[in-house]
Amino acid sequence: xxxxxxxxxxxxxxxxxxxxxxxxxxxxxxxxxxxxxxxxxxxxxxxxxxxxxxxxxxxxxxxxxxxxxxxxxxxxxxxxxxxxxxxxxxxxxxxxxxxxxxxxxxxxxxxxxxxxxxxxxxxxxxxxxxxxxxxxxxxxxxxxxxxxxxxxxxxxxxxxxxxxxxxxxxxxxxxxxxxxxxxxxxxxxxxxxxxxxxxxxxxxxxxxxxxxxxxxxxxxxxxxxxxxxxxxxxxxxxxxxxxxxx
Amino acid sequence: xxxxxxxxxxxxxxxxxxxxxxxxxxxxxxxxxxxxxxxxxxxxxxxxxxxxxxxxxxxxxxxxxxxxxxxxxxxxxxxxxxxxxxxxxxxxxxxxxxxxxxxxxxxxxxxxxxxxxxxxxxxxxxxxxxxxxxxxxxxxxxxxxxxxxxxxxxxxxxxxxxxxxxxxxxxxxxxxxxxxxxxxxxxxxxxxxxxxxxxxxxxxxxxxxxxxxxxxxxxxxxxxxxxxxxxxxxxxxxxxxxxxxxxxxxxxxxxxxxxxxxxxxxxxxxxxxxxxxxxxxxxxxxxxxxxxxxxxxxxxxxxxxxxxxxxxxxxxxxxxxxxxxxxxxxxxxxxxxxxxxxxxxxxxxxxxxxxxxxxxxxxxxxxxxxxxxxxxxxxxxxxxxxxxxxxxxxxxxxxxxxxxxxxxxxxxxxxxxxxxxxxxxxxxxxxxxxx
Numbered sequence: 242x243x244x245x246x247x248x249x250x251x252x253x254x255x256x257x258x259x260x261x262x263x264x265x266x267x268x269x270x271x272x273x274x275x276x277x278x279x280x281x282x283x284x285x286x287x288x289x290x291x292x293x294x295x296x297x298x299x300x301x302x303x304x305x306x307x308x309x310x311x312x313x314x315x316x317x318x319x320x321x322x323x324x325x326x327x328x329x330x331x332x333x334x335x336x337x338x339x340x341x342x343x344x345x346x347x348x349x350x351x352x353x354x355x356x357x358x359x360x361x362x363x364x365x366x367x368x369x370x371x372x373x374x375x376x377x378x379x380x381x382x383x384x385x386x387x388x389x390x391x392x393x394x395x396x397x398x399x400x401x402x403x404x405x406x407x408x409x410x411x412x413x414x415x416x417x418x419x420x421x422x423x424x425x426x427x428x429x430x431x432x433x434x435x436x437x438x439x440x441x442x443x444x445x446x447x448x449x450x451x452x453x454x455x456x457x458x459x460x461x462x463x464x465x466x467x468x469x470x471x472x473x474x475x476x477x478x479x480x481x482x483x484x485x486x487x
Numbered sequence: 488x489x490x491x492x493x494x495x496x497x498x499x500x501x502x503x504x505x506x507x508x509x510x511x512x513x514x515x516x517x518x519x520x521x522x523x524x525x526x527x528x529x530x531x532x533x534x535x536x537x538x539x540x541x542x543x544x545x546x547x548x549x550x551x552x553x554x555x556x557x558x559x560x561x562x563x564x565x566x567x568x569x570x571x572x573x574x575x576x577x578x579x580x581x582x583x584x585x586x587x588x589x590x591x592x593x594x595x596x597x598x599x600x601x602x603x604x605x606x607x608x609x610x611x612x613x614x615x616x617x618x619x620x621x622x623x624x625x626x627x628x629x630x631x632x633x634x635x636x637x638x639x640x641x642x643x644x645x646x647x648x649x650x651x652x653x654x655x656x657x658x659x660x661x662x663x664x665x666x667x668x669x670x671x672x673x674x675x676x677x678x679x680x681x682x683x684x685x686x687x688x689x690x691x692x693x694x695x696x697x698x699x700x701x702x703x704x705x706x707x708x709x710x711x712x713x714x715x716x717x718x719x720x721x722x723x724x725x726x727x728x729x730x731x732x733x734x735x736x737x738x739x740x741x742x743x744x745x746x747x748x749x750x751x752x753x754x755x756x757x758x759x760x761x762x763x764x765x766x767x768x769x770x771x772x773x774x775x776x777x778x779x780x781x782x783x784x785x786x787x788x789x790x791x792x793x794x795x796x797x798x799x800x801x802x803x804x805x806x807x808x809x810x811x812x813x814x815x816x817x818x819x820x821x822x823x824x825x826x827x828x829x830x831x832x833x834x835x836x837x838x839x840x841x842x843x844x845x846x847x848x849x850x851x852x853x854x855x856x857x858x859x860x861x862x863x864x865x866x867x868x869x870x871x872x873x874x875x876x877x878x879x880x881x882x883x884x885x886x887x888x889x890x891x892x893x894x895x896x897x898x899x900x901x902x903x904x905x906x907x908x909x910x911x912x913x914x915x916x917x918x919x920x921x922x
Contacts, residue, residue, distance in 0.1 A: 253547070264574075264575070277508065277510075278507070278508060281508075281550050281552075282550065284550070284551070284552060284553075285550040285551045285552075288551040288552075288553070288554045288575070289551065289575050290575070428505065428507045428547055431505050
């Protein structure tokens with residue numbers, strides 16, 4: 242039975258992934274902001290087959306609180322086989338453009354808090370000398386686009402941090418997985434006018450994540466075609482790129 | 488956002504709200520609007536039952552709440568898809584008590600449509616296996632209804648097309664199984680009389696349905712393959728495969744014409760040469776043959792299609808069915824295959840579709856001269872004391888509806904009594920005078 246810690250467990254992708262772990266009888270420890278939703282998700286996961294489910298309220302931006310909660314999760318689970326970091330916000334790009342505070346808040350939630358967690362968890366996993374650190378980054382981090390470059394900047398920082406951390410922890414037998422979802426149908430993206438053909442369901446993303454953990458993939462584009470879409474976008478010459486409404 | 492049902496006809500421009508929690512849902516329902524709210528599950532009703540100006544999707548209300556391993560009673564939220572229930576509970580030895588022909592419907596939708604399955608003649612409708620329903624009537628009013636608690640509201644809600652409130656969750660009784668397989672036998676009937684006769688011969692078989700040829704006329708009118716099945720004695724508790732093929736785009740609608748359909752029907756019917764053939768099959772191909780083709784509704788082209796499903800009472804069954812079938816065959820508009828099934832007794836719900844008799848369901852692609860044909864079929868169904876299924880409907884008239892469902896006045900008075908008229912509406916309900 243695997244011992245699994247999920248940070249940002251009420252996010253749609255995290256929940257769908259937790260359901261797959263539950264079906265395999267995992268022990269789960271869930272962290273999230275909304276206790277009411279954590280309770281509902283815990284009950285659901287137990288019925289689905291999880292051997293045990295614990296949860297705790299967690300505010301990613303309260304960096305001081307991190308170590309205490311991570312220690313508690315570790316002592317409950319014994320060790321971490323998989324840690325999934327899935328919290329985040331999809332802030333309003335427009336409001337960030339006119340507000341330094343909003344921009345910094347976005348970077349704080351989507352980059353700084355994640356990097357803080359990765360720093361602590363990296364050391365914890367390095368000590369236990371096994372385990373997978375899965376981090377939800379985004380295809381948005383591959384190149385800054387006018388429609389969401391603040392979010393993209395944060396995700397780009399996370400991706401770069403993971404690249405380095407992966408190489409460092411490789412020697413200790415710890416696996417770092419960077420997850421780059423494309424457009425996903427979640428409550429976070431509800432109300433956005435996204436092209437239906439490109440929109441993936443959280444269940445599809447979750448299945449890809451579970452497989453990538455098993456195969457010890459380094460970087461996962463999910464669904465797979467985003468690897469090619471992003472390769473195209475990254476290689477567009479700047480002269481052309483800056484004229485596009487992407 | 489442009490939204491449509493499974494038939495892709497009609498389409499409406501709607502606002503779709505998908506609450507993450509019951510609390511968010513309540514806050515939203517508290518805001519009145521002239522068009523009312525329309526509950527939406529997985530959008531598998533064919534016509535406009537789940538369409539409205541303001542649609543409320545149960546997409547994220549999909550948690551399991553409680554499961555009793557002794558009795559098999561499962562309490563879950565309304566947005567839970569039947570397929571997910573199977574995925575979780577088949578490995579534990581439990582199966583749905585009643586299932587429609589697709590697993591991509593939600594519990595809320597199954598109750599609101601009071602769906603039936605291949606075992607209707609022995610097990611009744613979905614609601615016959617529902618212990619209770621939690622129903623949101625207004626921002627601050629949630630009531631539980633069951634056959635004993637608020638029975639009037641329960642009888643209106645099961646089959647009530649989401650017009651009595653938003654279903655939040657329900658307790659359903661799963662049935663125990665030993666394995667995930669079905670012992671299936673296919674029987675060949677050379678005409679309608681034989682087809683109906685086979686249903687009578689096999690009424691003790693728990694599952695039965697026939698695929699009927701809608702192109703052949705004369706002596707071969709109503710020839711069919713009848714499938715009967717029962718939970719198998721041998722096999723393991725594996726769940727279905729996840730990989731599916733999908734139709735990536737709309738097919739040109741000219742692809743379906745009377746020649747291609749006739750060729751398909753002939754091939755399908757002749758795939759069985761003997762009088763009967765038995766197989767040991769997984770539950771998925773037995774119950775959900777079309778689920779393996781994603782977006783099969785795109786087969787009928789851009790204009791979409793409608794499914795016409797009616798039932799005629801048992802005593803006039805053969806006469807009615809042969810007259811209606813002949814009209815369909817003569818029109819040359821019939822679809823690939825039609826589904827024929829013998830229903831058991833009618834339940835007490837106000838708007839549930841099944842009554843003791845025979846039901847036929849078939850697809851028609853949307854084309855201008857289709858509607859007069861369907862109006863003619865309506866008249867024939869009504870003349871024989873039958874009715875038309877609301878879950879498939881996109882076009883019946885208010886007058887037809889009222890003759891199909893004489894309890895509609897009682898249904899309306901339940902809605903008035905609980906103050907939900909005007910708050911929960913759909914494009915269909917407005918068309919049918921249920922406003």
